[in-house]
Amino acid sequence: MKKIPLSRVFLSEEVRQAALRALESGSYILTKECEAFEAELADYTGTKHAVLCSSWTAGVFLLHHAMGVKPGDEVLVPSHTAFPSIEPMIHRGAKPVFIDIDKTYCLDVDLIEAAITSRTVGILPVHLYGHPANLDRVLEIARKHHLWVLEDCAQAQGARFNGRRVGSMGDAGAFSFFPSKNLTVLGDGGCITTDDAALADKLRMLRNHGRKTKYVHELVGYNFRFNEIQAAIGRVGLRKIDMLNEHRRKVAARYTERLSEVVRTPPEKAWAYAVYHMYVIRTERRDALANYLQGKGIATGIHYPVPNHHQPAITKMYSDLPALPQTEAVVKEILSLPIYGELALEDVDYVCDSILEFFGEQ
Numbered sequence: 330m331k332k333i334p335l336s337r338v339f340l341s342e343e344v345r346q347a348a349l350r351a352l353e354s355g356s357y358i359l360t361k362e363c364e365a366f367e368a369e370l371a372d373y374t375g376t377k378h379a380v381l382c383s384s385w386t387a388g389v390f391l392l393h394h395a396m397g398v399k400p401g402d403e404v405l406v407p408s409h410t411a412f413p414s415i416e417p418m419i420h421r422g423a424k425p426v427f428i429d430i431d432k433t434y435c436l437d438v439d440l441i442e443a444a445i446t447s448r449t450v451g452i453l454p455v456h457l458y459g460h461p462a463n464l465d466r467v468l469e470i471a472r473k474h475h476l477w478v479l480e481d482c483a484q485a486q487g488a489r490f491n492g493r494r495v496g497s498m499g500d501a502g503a504f505s506f507f508p509s510k511n512l513t514v515l516g517d518g519g520c521i522t523t524d525d526a527a528l529a530d531k532l533r534m535l536r537n538h539g540r541k542t543k544y545v546h547e548l549v550g551y552n553f554r555f556n557e558i559q560a561a562i563g564r565v566g567l568r569k570i571d572m573l574n575e576h577r578r579k580v581a582a583r584y585t586e587r588l589s590e591v592v593r594t595p596p597e598k599a600w601a602y603a604v605y606h607m608y609v610i611r612t613e614r615r616d617a618l619a620n621y622l623q624g625k626g627i628a629t630g631i632h633y634p635v636p637n638h639h640q641p642a643i644t645k646m647y648s649d650l651p652a653l654p655q656t657e658a659v660v661k662e663i664l665s666l667p668i669y670g671e672l673a674l675e676d677v678d679y680v681c682d683s684i685l686e687f688f689g690e691q
């Protein structure tokens with residue numbers, strides 16, 4: 330029987346050679362490979378700076394610290410996202426104010442303004458599943474109300490909004506290199522992109538014990554640094570990411586073409602160059618379909634079954650959580666199908682055949 334995983338990392342001879350080269354270099358933390366990776370990430374994203382950190386979560390924690398996020402502040406964020414999207418702000422004492430989503434599974438921009446209060450300091454749009462949120466509207470609202478915008482690009486490396494890369498339009502962007510993401514370093518890692526030189530400078534100090542030079546600490550910082558071996562791996566991945574994303578788009582197009590009669594397939598807005606970190610369908614028979622596919626050797630996932638405003642960690646903290654009808658409806662019906670940069674189209678056809686079979690269409 331075939332075995333089709335939900336995702337698979339990109340691993341080539343070139344990646345192995347790059348890791349070995351870094352291993353033998355005698356230098357392991359924040360030197361040559363990291364500096365080159367940061368320059369290449371900034372160039373790729375179209376920002377002046379990219380600051381590597383040990384994960385998305387670590388980078389955003391430093392960013393909230395550097396931006397002065399403090400107790401009592403409110404940040405507008407979709408509930409339908411990975412839990413880490415909201416962890417750093419909570420550690421800073423700020424409150425996530427949850428916004429419902431639209432048909433693209435990203436935050437519904439028509440609901441943002443009603444949620445703004447005198448305590449609101451920023452908006453954290455998530456480019457979920459690799460589809461860019463409606464940044465034009467987000468940025469317009471943010472400008473009008475003097476809010477910062479942090480783009481959560483963890484699932485959207487290489488995605489574009491009206492031709493511009495995500496992570497280059499808000500005050501900052503945050504990326505993850507966790508193994509399941511479109512660009513990985515085969516371990517944990519992340520980066521913050523920004524055009525703000527003072528902010529980048531502060532992040533670089535905070536991630537490395539608050540110092541610029543070895544023995545002088547200007548701030549009380551942390552150790553959220555990045556490693557040379559992983560930077561060397563990431564640099565190879567970055568040279569392949571456009572090709573791998575193009576292939577993800579081919580896979581997505583095939584799924585959409587073959588499945589749109591039997592399930593709800595994901596929309597792609599006119600502004601979007603989506604990179605399909607996930608290919609997510611909707612069906613009322615989600616659990617039965619997932620079981621059926623498992624029997625065919627096809628892995629599926631649910632991203633995410635419990636929305637963040639229903640997570641136990643959150644419900645015990647706040648008594649005024651909103652009802653989010655779209656979010657609460659989709660979490661019961663969404664199913665992520667296998668997708669990655671090297672998934673064979675014949676395997677995609679096998680998944681499609683199996684789904685059509687389940688619905689009695691074949």
Ligand SMILES: *Cc1c(COP(=O)(O)O)cnc(C)c1O
Pocket residue numbers: 384385386387410411413414455481483484504505506507518519
């Ligand atoms: C993976 C992910 C994160 C967290 O990234 P880490 O590098 O694991 O900290 C944050 N937001 C979203 C949307 C993610 O998918």
